[in-house]
Amino acid sequence: MKTRKVGFIGLGSMGKAMATNIARAGYPLTVFDVRKEPLAEMEKLGARVAKSARKVGEESDTVIVMVLDFQQVKEAVLPPEGALGGMRKGTTLIITSTIxxxxxxxxxxxAREHGISVIDSPVSGGRLRAEDASLALMVGGEDAVVKExxxxxxAVGSNVFHVGKVGQGQAMKMVNQILVSANIVSVAEAMVMAEKLGINLQTVYDVITRSSGTSEVLQRMGPSMIARDFVPKVTVDILIKDTGIIMDTVRALEIPLPVSSTVYQIYRMARARGLGQKDAISVFQLLEEFAGL
Known part of the structure; x- marks a missing residue:
């Protein structure tokens, strides 16, 4: 059993998988979520269930937060009721949410006012890589705190990259999401064109995954697109949130990102068609509709 006591707030599909791996790594774990079901599952793995985010802070040396957006981050961490309200001086808060x-x-x-260190560590890889602890972590924070x-x-992900100071993890995640969000749309467009040309989509997959047009998005998401399996792993709504962050940053930096701007609007159109809670690859359905398929 490890000695560092870890707290985890946010047990959605990603968070629960991440917390499970922390428990399996031997860390004393305290968890909190607003829903009872994942708490019961974590309790079976030996985790302690806290009654509030503040209680998680009181019982932990390191608190990890994995919630949807900044509003939920504030609710989970800010004093008096959030984790920072209970954390001791010298402890660490790790934010893995994308903000x-x-x-x-x-x-x-x-946090600094309370003598608490912060690491921002957004993750990439999706639920399946969260389950097998192979996520990529883009870490921003002071060297000594990250090392500690x-x-x-x-325990959360085998690919840990310390990219700079606090905030740089989120900056790196934006760079990643520019590529991921656009690549999903590009794969969907390619599949739609292939359909229009009468090419079997499995043949497209077999050829392109061995050609210069391949990508991890095609390799991982192509089979689901071909099978029309739109059960959510990463939803359209989440990518709207992530690409919305990119758009806000583009405006602040006053730089043109025309492809990303178009991609953002495509995801918004998908949500307008009722696909917000479907997997992000459901933009394939949207583009099929536009193509008359």
């Missing part, structure tokens, strides 16, 4: 660098800085300024929590981070 903006400015959001992280806002939380970090509050390195083993905890590695």
């Amino acid at each position: 903006t660098p400015q959001n992280v800085t806002e939380v970090e300024s509050v 929590n390195e083993d905890v981070l590695k």
Whole structure:
């Protein structure tokens, strides 16, 4: 059993998988979520269930937060009722949610007043890689704090990259999401064109995954697209949130990102068609509709 006591707030599909791996790595674990079902599952794995986010803070050396957006981050961490309200001086808060660098800085300024360190560590890889602890973690934080929590981070994902100071993890995640969000749309467009040309989609997959047009998105998501399996792993709504962060940053930096702007609007159109809670690859259905398929 490890000695560092870890708290985890947010047990959605990603968070529950991440917390499960922390428990399996031997860390004393305290968890909190607003829903009872994942708490019961974690309790069976030996985790302690806290009655509030603040209680998680009181019982932990390191608190990890994995919730949907900045509003939920604030509810989970800000004093008096959030984790920071209960955390001791010298402990660490790790934010794995995807928010903006400015959001992280806002939380970090509050934490600093309480003598608490912050690491921002958004993740990439989706639910399946969360389950097998092979996520990529894009870590921003002070060298000593990151080093102190390195083993905890590695329990969550085998690919841990310390990319810079607090906030730089979120900046790197934006760069990643530019590529991921556009690649999903590109794969969907390619599949639609192939359909129009009468090419079997499995043949497209077999050929392109061995050609220069391949990508991890095609390799991982292509089979689901071909099978028309739109059960959500990463939803359209989540990618709207992520690409919305990119658009806000583009405006602040006053730089043109025309492809990303178009991609953002495509996901918004998908949500307008009722696909918000479907998997992000359901943009394939939207583009099929546009193509008259």
